[in-house]
Amino acid sequence: MAAEEITERLMADAVTTIEMLNVALGVRLGLYQALAEGPADARALAKATGVHPRYAREWLEQQGVSGMLTVAADDDDPYARAFALPADAGEALLDADSPFFVGTLPGMVASIAEVLPQVAGAFESGGGVPYAAYGTGTRHGIGGLNRPMFRAGVADWVAAMPDIAARLSDGPGKVLDLGCGTGWSAITLAETFPSTSVHGIDLDEASVEEASGNAAGRGLDGRVTFALGDAADPGAGGRYDMVCVFEALHDMADPVAVLRSARDRLAPGGAVLIGDEKVAEHFTVPGDLVERLNYAISVLHCLPATRAEGTAVEAGTVLRPHVVRGYAEEAGYGSCTELPIDHDLWRFYRLDPA
Structure with missing residues (x-):
């Protein structure tokens, strides 16, 4: 150029x-x-x-x-x-439920800019910037942008796994939502499958508090629950028909440990559903708009926030399919299948135990 x-x-x-x-x-x-x-x-x-x-x-x-x-x-x-x-x-x-909603995106960009000095310091020290440091703008930015995708898509995503959809529909089903954020994935799952209960886990205290309030506001308090915890050791009792991780695996300091924990909490015949960034199969220069977006966010937010939690993997936002398959294999799964779901921003995977 x-x-x-x-x-x-x-x-x-x-x-x-x-x-x-x-x-x-x-x-x-x-x-x-x-x-x-x-x-x-x-x-x-x-x-x-x-x-x-x-x-x-x-x-x-x-x-x-x-x-x-x-x-x-x-x-x-x-x-x-x-x-x-x-x-x-x-x-x-x-309109927070519109598929075109971007009302929280500008605030997210502003919040990332506000912590730029801390990111620069992390570049020099090799440390990280805690997720909480990005504040309300980023928390609401991620939650607000994902909410309409959950509201419009969750039913179709689960339907791509017919056996799991049947279990959740016939009930009583149980779902564990790891990295649940402000709760809209868990809420939508519970509303889509009325005989299913959903338990969400997240490391961010403010997100868990908001998630609980969001569920209570929709009359789901009790059937949808949230707790502060580490997805690698969520402390969630019982077994689950489905464990899901939506746009969070790339943010986890030890994704292999998270997937291993998810596998151990599956009921017989259960499966893990992952939705993560739809990046290119291989690194290519120059990249398309989605690739540019994900790398830009990775440098300023995802990688620093992950390094603040630990450095076991340091994935960054750009989580390519072969990396997900490698995580799944290392975590002891028998298969990692890319699901035939058409989505502009995310790729979906089904993981089944060996």
């Missing part, structure tokens, strides 16, 4: 990044939520959200220029110029 092309690319990337931070600001301050009630000028938006009118005006104008908002009523007085939130933008930013 020529120097001029690099400069042009980074300038364009800078515009995109800074515009995304403006979106993060709008989400954090409830500006989009207020505009979802109807068009507003700077003074009306300021009154509805408690921000200063001058800041409201500048943000509204920036959002209009960037194309996120439309002008509902133009006026020579910039404070009287009204802006509207298009329906599609409202869906993408505010």
Whole structure:
């Protein structure tokens, strides 16, 4: 790539990044939520959200220029110029169950930027940056982006394993969700299979607390439970018809130990379901958009957070299929089968004991 092309690319990337931070600001301050009630000028938006009118005006104008908002009523007085939130933008930013929801993504990007000095320090020391250090933005970013995928996809993912789907449907089924995050995978599994109970384990205390609240809010308290724990030694009693690990295996400090633990907790005839990043089969330069996204997140978040827990494997976000198969073999599984599930971002594997 020529120097001029690099400069042009980074300038364009800078515009995109800074515009995304403006979106993060709008989400954090409830500006989009207020505009979802109807068009507003700077003074009306300021009154509805408690921000200063001058800041409201500048943000509204920036959002209009960037194309996120439309002008509902133009006026020579910039404070009287009204802006509207298009329906599609409202869906993408505010509807947490929409398959197009990205409302938590800008806050996640901002939260990763906030810990950049700690990541730089980890580069120099060889240490890590704890997951909790990334804060609410990353926790809600991951949970919010995954939630609509779980809501829309879990039934089909389990259906790709007909014997397991039958066990969970006929019940009483039991599922262990390792690396459950804020709980939407466990919640969706329980709602999809009403005679199944789900137990979620996660290392992050704040995520476990939110997961419990999310389950209680949907009337699932009791049938869906969560606990703070290490997926490699979850301390979950009994045997499970399915153990699942969704977009978390690459974040685990010792994934082989996690898979071995999952195998040991399977009931006879049970299986492990893994969903992880749909990266290329082999390292290739340059990469496509998904590969670029996963490597960028790996450098700034997944690898530092994993190294903060341990350095047994240090997978990073880019978990290629042959690596998953190697983990499964080392953990004592008889087979690791890639499931025929069409998904833009994840690849799915079924693991069966020997």
